Amino acid sequence: MAASNANGLDMAHSAMMAAPDDDAARMRYYARLADGMLYLMLEQETEDGAVQPVVVTLEDAQVVLAYDTEERLAATTDAPVPYAELPGRVIAAQLAGQNVALGVNLGVGEAEFLVSPEALIWLSQTLNTRPANISARPVAFEAPQGLPASLVQALEAKLARAGGLAQAALLAAVRYEDGRRSHMLAYIGAVPGAEAALTRAASEALIFSGVEAGEMDVTFLAADLPVVDRMARVAQHFDLPEPVAAPPTSPAAPGMDPSKPPKLR
Structure with missing residues (x-):
């Protein structure tokens, strides 16, 4: 590692x-x-x-x-x-x-x-940075349009480190009921409780891609929902790797226990 x-x-x-x-x-x-x-x-x-x-x-x-x-x-x-x-x-x-x-x-x-x-x-x-919550109903999906390679690369890098948190991710252009257009990243079959980490990963991929005034919506979908099939027909697909098996138990390095964050002085 x-x-x-x-x-x-x-x-x-x-x-x-x-x-x-x-x-x-x-x-x-x-x-x-x-x-x-x-x-x-x-x-x-x-x-x-x-x-x-x-x-x-x-x-x-x-x-x-x-x-x-x-x-x-x-x-x-x-x-x-x-x-x-x-x-x-x-x-x-x-x-x-x-x-x-x-x-x-x-x-x-x-x-x-x-x-x-x-x-x-x-x-x-x-x-x-914390993304804003929105409520909107998508009515149409299209293939991703005009996305810079830097954003796709940043997403690939982030999702490669999210193994085991979801089955896959789909990225597509989306049109909402109110006429707004954007791009949507949908996590498929996310593990309960992983939503915050996966949202943060997508947000940071957008920020660190260097895209000026970029915008991308994030949602979470169960694998058996009909909308997943509709989206998958046009979306770019990202596989999330299987989680790496944990190494043999050993004393944790300082600061590695999330319940005991380090204090720098």
């Missing part, structure tokens, strides 16, 4: 650095950073869930250090160092507003990047 995340982040970093004026490339990097796991270097072993990151000063900026693999973390020091394995989105949320930067892979010579305090605030706020 760590190697996969590193490869994906490396590719996103290379694309971003090769095209500094490409907003879509920059958004893809931040999306990968938020979704991946990072190894946060700590001052000491955690106590009572409190996480105290190492903070260094670089050009008058206070910087917290994180790495996308254990190997890269280990390469920066000659001695074992305590760390917390946390999702990038959790680290961004905890650091936002503390006037510190996040140094990703600093000192390893590969995929090095400094996320500024302002960028951490933006990323945290972006990840907290």
Whole structure:
């Protein structure tokens, strides 16, 4: 898992650095950073869930250090160092507003990047965006029209990490009873309780695709509803992978228990 995340982040970093004026490339990097796991270097072993990151000063900026693999973390020091394995989105949320930067892979010579305090605030706020609820009756479906490749790629990446939460997803152009037109992503056979996570995945795919003023509706449908057949005839189909079997039980890394979120201090 760590190697996969590193490869994906490396590719996103290379694309971003090769095209500094490409907003879509920059958004893809931040999306990968938020979704991946990072190894946060700590001052000491955690106590009572409190996480105290190492903070260094670089050009008058206070910087917290994180790495996308254990190997890269280990390469920066000659001695074992305590760390917390946390999702990038959790680290961004905890650091936002503390006037510190996040140094990703600093000192390893590969995929090095400094996320500024302002960028951490933006990323945290972006990840907290909540979609609005609407009530509308669809009357017609058509094949998706004019969707940028960046949105389809972002959806594929998000849904690839949603294995086991739904059977599939369908994306189609939709016309509603009141005349409004949009695009609809329908999750088919979603697991009860997974609606919020799947809605968030779709929302973030839209946001991080770089589409200006983009809009996409999300709904949840049982697999045996007649509307699913109607939609499937014209929709783009996304298969959600089967969930990966859980590894043998081992002590959880700091911050991995959702009932005990980490506290950065």
